[in-house]
Amino acid sequence: MKKERPDNIVYSEEKGYNASFLPYSTSVGAPIIKVDDIVSWKSRGITNVNKEFENKFNELKNQYQKLMEEYEWNELVYSAKFAFEPVIGEIYHLYVGENGVNFLSLISPQEWNKEHLGTFKLNSDKKWIALHQKENNFF
Numbered sequence: 001m002k003k004e005r006p007d008n009i010v011y012s013e014e015k016g017y018n019a020s021f022l023p024y025s026t027s028v029g030a031p032i033i034k035v036d037d038i039v040s041w042k043s044r045g046i047t048n049v050n051k052e053f054e055n056k057f058n059e060l061k062n063q064y065q066k067l068m069e070e071y072e073w074n075e076l077v078y079s080a081k082f083a084f085e086p087v088i089g090e091i092y093h094l095y096v097g098e099n100g101v102n103f104l105s106l107i108s109p110q111e112w113n114k115e116h117l118g119t120f121k122l123n124s125d126k127k128w129i130a131l132h133q134k135e136n137n138f139f
Helices: 038-078
Strands: 091-096 102-105 115-122 128-133
Touching: 038 091, 038 115, 038 128
Parallel strands: none
Antiparallel strands: 091 102, 091 115, 115 128
16 A cells, blocks of 8 residues: 655655755745746847847948048049139038039129039038038939
8 A cells, every 4th residue: 555645745756755856836835936938038138139239220321321421522522623722611612614524612602603512611621511512412
């Protein structure tokens, strides 16, 4: 005859008394052991990190586009024809000449009837800052 054991005792024929090794509680008064939902935690983490990467990528992309636009305008102004040394801080206007060659001038677009490409100011780094440019890009 088998020896009877109370209901609240965990006993296994192969392992004996093994309640302390089980991954779950074995008595009514024991605290609830709950397995954390790691999959949803990882999913939320991945989503948040991906959003952060996407935002940073878009920010860098916008900075790159602005930098390329500045570069292209500077390239356009520096390749234009002018017969004077530009002064830092002064405002200059870029026009299309009759022969198709762009030229830089001090004369504003209101003072004559030439095709105006943009208004620029030379900063201390010798970089042309676009103050006003024609709506459509030439690049």
